[in-house]
Amino acid sequence: MRKLLVILLFFIAKTLSAQEIDYKGLPEWSWHQQDSTEYYLYTPKNMKAAERYPVVLFMHGCCGVDYHAKLRNCVDPPVRMWHNFGANTQTVPTYIISPATSRGWEQHFAAIKKVMDDLIANHNADPQRIYVCGFSMGGGGTFSIIQQYPNYFAAAITMGMSFRGDSVKVKNIPLWCNQGETDYYARALRKNVADIRHLNGAVSDTGATWVTGVNPQYSNFKGVGHGVMWNAASTQDLTGWAYSKINDGNIYPTVFFTTPAYRQIATAGEMVSINIDAHDTDGSIAKIEIFQNNTLIKSLTKPPYSVNIKAQKRDNQIKAVAYDDKGKTAVAQTIVKVNIPPSFITEKLVDAQAGNFYQVKLNGIGNGELVYTTTKNNLPAGLQLYPNGIVKGIPGNPGNYTLPVYLQDEDGDMVKKTFQLFIKSKNKNEVLVTNAVTSEGTGYKVSKMMLHESPNFNSRDTGLSTDLEEINFSDLSSYDGLTFIKTDINHAETAASNFLNFDIDEDATVYVAYEMLDSNFHSTIPAWLNDFQKEPGQIVAQYRYYNVYSKTCKKGKVVLPAAEAKANGVGTNYFIMVRKNPAND
Numbered sequence: 194m195r196k197l198l199v200i201l202l203f204f205i206a207k208t209l210s211a212q213e214i215d216y217k218g219l220p221e222w223s224w225h226q227q228d229s230t231e232y233y234l235y236t237p238k239n240m241k242a243a244e245r246y247p248v249v250l251f252m253h254g255c256c257g258v259d260y261h262a263k264l265r266n267c268v269d270p271p272v273r274m275w276h277n278f279g280a281n282t283q284t285v286p287t288y289i290i291s292p293a294t295s296r297g298w299e300q301h302f303a304a305i306k307k308v309m310d311d312l313i314a315n316h317n318a319d320p321q322r323i324y325v326c327g328f329s330m331g332g333g334g335t336f337s338i339i340q341q342y343p344n345y346f347a348a349a350i351t352m353g354m355s356f357r358g359d360s361v362k363v364k365n366i367p368l369w370c371n372q373g374e375t376d377y378y379a380r381a382l383r384k385n386v387a388d389i390r391h392l393n394g395a396v397s398d399t400g401a402t403w404v405t406g407v408n409p410q411y412s413n414f415k416g417v418g419h420g421v422m423w424n425a426a427s428t429q430d431l432t433g434w435a436y437s438k439i440n441d442g443n444i445y446p447t448v449f450f451t452t453p454a455y456r457q458i459a460t461a462g463e464m465v466s467i468n469i470d471a472h473d474t475d476g477s478i479a480k481i482e483i484f485q486n487n488t489l490i491k492s493l494t495k496p497p498y499s500v501n502i503k504a505q506k507r508d509n510q511i512k513a514v515a516y517d518d519k520g521k522t523a524v525a526q527t528i529v530k531v532n533i534p535p536s537f538i539t540e541k542l543v544d545a546q547a548g549n550f551y552q553v554k555l556n557g558i559g560n561g562e563l564v565y566t567t568t569k570n571n572l573p574a575g576l577q578l579y580p581n582g583i584v585k586g587i588p589g590n591p592g593n594y595t596l597p598v599y600l601q602d603e604d605g606d607m608v609k610k611t612f613q614l615f616i617k618s619k620n621k622n623e624v625l626v627t628n629a630v631t632s633e634g635t636g637y638k639v640s641k642m643m644l645h646e647s648p649n650f651n652s653r654d655t656g657l658s659t660d661l662e663e664i665n666f667s668d669l670s671s672y673d674g675l676t677f678i679k680t681d682i683n684h685a686e687t688a689a690s691n692f693l694n695f696d697i698d699e700d701a702t703v704y705v706a707y708e709m710l711d712s713n714f715h716s717t718i719p720a721w722l723n724d725f726q727k728e729p730g731q732i733v734a735q736y737r738y739y740n741v742y743s744k745t746c747k748k749g750k751v752v753l754p755a756a757e758a759k760a761n762g763v764g765t766n767y768f769i770m771v772r773k774n775p776a777n778d
Contacts (some may be wrong), residue, residue: 213287215710217263220282224262230304231262233294235276236288245319248288248312248573249275250305250338252298252609254329254353254422263713264291266712268736270426271352278735279644285436288312298327298334302341309345317631324435326350328422329378333357338662339366344458347440349430351424353544356385364392365474368409371425373417395708396471406448406513406525410434413441426466441444446473448515448525450483455563456530459504465529469498474516504531508560535559536604537610542584545576547591548623550641555582561603573616574627575639587639587676589627591618602665624773629678629695631704637693638679642672646735647769648706649682660778668733672741673706677770685758685766687756692755697771703746704770705753706732706739708763716762718742721754737765745774 237246243653251272266272272291276283290308294301303311312318313373323346332354340348348367353703370386372379386409387400387547395407401415415425436610438445442631448471459465471478481493483500491500502511510531516522538556545551557563565582572578573594576586584620601607620662621624623768629637638650645665678695710716718740725742732739756766 208284211606214265215712215714215738216268216711217738218267220266222267222280225308227308229260230301230308230658231260232305232308233264233267233286233291234308235267235289235291235512236662237283237288240317241287242317243505245322246286246288246317246323247322248290248318249324249435250292250309250311251275251288252292252325252327252331252334252338253294254327254331256295256330260293260295262291262466266291266293267720269326269328269355270422271350273735274426274432274716276685279665279733280332280571281666284432285717288316288318293456298331299337299341300320302338305338306342306345308405321440322347322436323440324348324350324438326352326431326435327354328352329419331477336363339363339368343421345440348435348438349428350425350435352425353419356379356389356660358394360389361386363446364389366408367435369431369434370409371412371421371429372414373424374413374415375418375420376421378419379421382414385410388634391537394470395447395449401416401455401570403527404449406515407525408445408447414429442473443476443517443519443521445521446476446478446515446517447470448513448523450511450513450525450527453527453529456528458530458532459509460463461504461506461531463504464501464673465504465509467500468512469504469513469515469525471496471498471513471515473749476518479516482498482514483517484510484514486510502529504529507530507558530560532560532604533558534605535563535600535608537598537608539612542596542612542614545588545614546619547588547616548619549587549626550643550777551576551588552583552585555584555598555600557600557608559600559602559606564601566601567597573614577638587641588616589625589639591616609691622773624676624695624701624771625678625698626771627696629693630693631681631684632692634691635681635684637681637695640667640677640679642669642675642677642770644669644673647677648679648737648739649766650679651683664735664737666732667735668731669743670730672732672770675704675770675772677771680766680768682755682766685756685764688757688759688760689755691752693753693769694750695769696750697746697748697768699747699748700771700774701746702743702770702774703751703753705742705744705767706770707742707756707767708758708765709738710762711738711741714762718761719754721723739768741770 222233275289313320325335328548329771335349335351336356340358343362350369352371381399388396390407393407452468466488481498483490511527513525558697564580566580575589575590578584596612599609626639647665722742725744728741
């Protein structure tokens with residue numbers, strides 16, 4: 194059965210990382226070997242000799258081709274969340290250890306422990322701030338290593354794997370467990386979490402995501418499968434949570450609400466009884482602070498930890514902070530719901546300008562998650578309304594527009610507000626790029642070249658998030674501020690001579706940014722790009738590198754062939770940039 198699991202994990206991993214990448218690394222990454230274990234180490238810049246710094250160990254998923262550590266091991270989302278991948282900065286200077294394996298992690302534990310011990314003994318590592326995280330097979334490795342060295346780690350983060358082992362050994366180690374709702378390999382995780390919480394006194398807990406203050410913390414991503422590391426690393430402050438944990442021998446207290454039930458309904462002005470269970474395994478509870486909508490209501494120094502609050506006309510955020518007798522804290526949060534009709538806070542939209550990047554955030558109030566919608570035909574060309582209320586894009590045509598927006602809350606209650614949007618005429622230095630569409634009828638997005646924008650979008654993404662992909666621009670070279678066409682990542686392998694059509698309202702230089710593998714691998718370009726001029730330098734999107742090819746085009750319709758990426762040894766679609774020709778000024 195174990196062999197079957199390894200085989201299945203192998204094919205899952207191959208599907209998740211089918212494309213080879215050509216990451217060139219950062220100067221802070223260095224290759225090392227301890228016994229038979231190879232690993233890359235990120236050493237923070239500008240460390241002070243007298244200070245101690247955290248260490249994080251990341252264990253990748255199944256399966257490596259061999260045991261040789263490569264720079265590829267440094268780019269998974271759980272690695273990148275510990276440092277600003279593009280700017281190469283860190284909020285908290287931290288050593289990052291990224292080892293490699295082919296089958297299983299237990300065989301490497303002794304060597305990895307030697308590496309961490311050496312950083313503590315001979316370098317600047319802080320023995321009280323050693324963290325570990327892992328995905329898939331590495332999630333299983335994370336569960337295993339904290340059992341093998343139960344007093345070593347300050348916190349552990351797992352993604353995409355159920356727990357196996359002795360729950361008693363891990364119940365006091367701060368854990369944040371992440372699961373994709375449909376992930377087969379993490380299918381038992383909710384029950385695992387409930388079992389560990391039971392050991393920590395939460396008898397009635399069934400492993401709910403909204404239960405906080407009792408170990409482990411748990412996230413379950415609706416509609417997500419085994420690739421949960423992308424969601425977990427990009428939508429949560431996992432590192433901030435980890436950095437808040439210190440392994441000083443003092444166990445964190447436990448605190449949770451026994452009443453009210455999560456999202457219990459009340460009426461405005463009703464008195465609601467708040468009852469809290471709190472205890473400390475190796476000491477005592479010094480006090481409990483209770484907050485309502487971020488306002489301190491009461492501080493309690495002995496049980497029973499109970500208070501009555503007056504429900505306000507809104508979702509009432511209730512927070513309990515437990516302090517133990519040695520100064521450590523735990524936080525529990527819940528919601529008391531008072532039904533209110535949704536309404537808009539935003540009164541009007543700021544003006545836009547044709548050809549310029551536009552982004553505003555609509556705000557409203559209501560119960561639970563709020564979703565903003567409009568009909569496609571109501572939006573000015575080039576703009577998009579996202580479900581979270583962000584209006585974003587490059588408007589194409591000046592004029593006055595009427596934009597009806599619907600706001601719906603979790604109960605299905607809906608309100609409509611009609612906004613007026615004035616789009617001013619374009620700046621004389623801009624080129625309007627409109628009607629970007631493929632021969633198959635897929636509309637491409639128009640945006641601006643700027644740091645943290647993504648080079649492609651995913652038309653198959655049905656979630657409520659924006660179109661941000663897993664990578665984004667980190668070095669724009671000289672192309673910052675240019676209008677660009679963000680292409681569909683799913684069209685990379687298409688081959689067609691008249692695939693992309695778009696209109697420009699001025700004579701302009703059109704740039705094609707085509708991914709180039711030129712370090713550890715080698716790629717080519719499609720024959721049609723030989724008619725373009727190769728520009729110096731590259732555009733970098735974290736671990737992707739794009740060469741740029743230019744051609745002068747007359748105003749009107751521009752037609753370009755498809756990427757043919759697979760035939761040329763890459764796995765991503767090109768993107769397009771446009772610059773007005775100086776002769777048109």
